[in-house]
Amino acid sequence: xxxxxxxxxxxxxxxxxxxxxxxxxxxxxxxxxxxxxxxxxxxxxxxxxxxxxxxxxxxxxxxxxxxxxxxxxxxxxxxxxxxxxxxxxxxxxxxxxxxxxxxxxxxxxxxxxxxxxxxxxxxxxxxxxxxxxxxxxxxxxxxxxxxxxxxxxxxxxxxxxxxxxxxx
Amino acid sequence: xxxxxxxxxxxxxxxxxxxxxxxxxxxxxxxxxxxxxxxxxxxxxxxxxxxxxxxxxxxxxxxxxxxxxxxxxxxxxxxxxxxxxxxxxxxxxxxxxxxxxxxxxxxxxxxxxxxxxxxxxxxxxxxxxxxxxxxxxxxxxxxxxxxxxxxxxxxxxxxxxxxx
Numbered sequence: 308x309x310x311x312x313x314x315x316x317x318x319x320x321x322x323x324x325x326x327x328x329x330x331x332x333x334x335x336x337x338x339x340x341x342x343x344x345x346x347x348x349x350x351x352x353x354x355x356x357x358x359x360x361x362x363x364x365x366x367x368x369x370x371x372x373x374x375x376x377x378x379x380x381x382x383x384x385x386x387x388x389x390x391x392x393x394x395x396x397x398x399x400x401x402x403x404x405x406x407x408x409x410x411x412x413x414x415x416x417x418x419x420x421x422x423x424x425x426x427x428x429x430x431x432x433x434x435x436x437x438x439x440x441x442x443x444x445x446x447x448x449x450x451x452x453x454x455x456x457x458x459x460x461x462x463x464x465x466x467x468x469x470x471x472x473x474x475x
Numbered sequence: 476x477x478x479x480x481x482x483x484x485x486x487x488x489x490x491x492x493x494x495x496x497x498x499x500x501x502x503x504x505x506x507x508x509x510x511x512x513x514x515x516x517x518x519x520x521x522x523x524x525x526x527x528x529x530x531x532x533x534x535x536x537x538x539x540x541x542x543x544x545x546x547x548x549x550x551x552x553x554x555x556x557x558x559x560x561x562x563x564x565x566x567x568x569x570x571x572x573x574x575x576x577x578x579x580x581x582x583x584x585x586x587x588x589x590x591x592x593x594x595x596x597x598x599x600x601x602x603x604x605x606x607x608x609x610x611x612x613x614x615x616x617x618x619x620x621x622x623x624x625x626x627x628x629x630x631x632x633x634x635x636x637x638x639x
Contacts, residue, residue, distance in 0.1 A: 391554025429578035
């Protein structure tokens, strides 16, 4: 029988736990985006992946700051969800080529963006509930940047989907 | 390299979503059981019924395409769900577990929103209007479910504050 360990006993520990997961998620995304940028052919898409990679580094700094003052350290907790989402992206790199690979990787990247949007949305709400105003503001800023990155990808996919349809 | 046109990519991604939805129909009853708040339990129960409808819609789409929905496991959803299950077990039953489950469920919703958004636009591009419409209906329901969860989370917190 699996032993049930209820380590998370209040909203504050839940907040810290989820911040640690997001730190790990962002670290994996920084590596993942580099691989994805190298794998695509469209210049605008490549640029979008690269600039979001830089943004993700800033997101890491924000979470580290939050963890340092709420938990006293900035240790991460392995985010398995993002590992599997990045794994899905890697699979698509193997399965597709050219414009279709670009289109497929946009879809993969948008699943990652959405994961982050949900995670940052929850974390920001927890910060608000806990009265951590500064944290909530920083997390809200990241949340908006993730949303913008997602919108940019939608714009690029509109153009690339059209090109992909014209493939023989 | 096996996916070499947009229609094949559409089918691949639809199979991925079919697997994701099937996994979700198995996970939601556990969330229903573990909920302390009646409102949250109702929201999960309602979304379980909706999810069963999403599976039926996908069945209908595969019929239109003359393809089988089976043969793929969505590893992305597997990862998102197993992380959610872990967080649910680690959180103490009651308000905190409810909040943990809401945030896990919203990650699931967002995965689906991204997934359905992509296939909807592929279907549109391919001139598959009926399919695009069916996918849009599911997409709208996923978005509404996500909003509902945000509302429940806020209410839970207000109740917790009054109780404190």
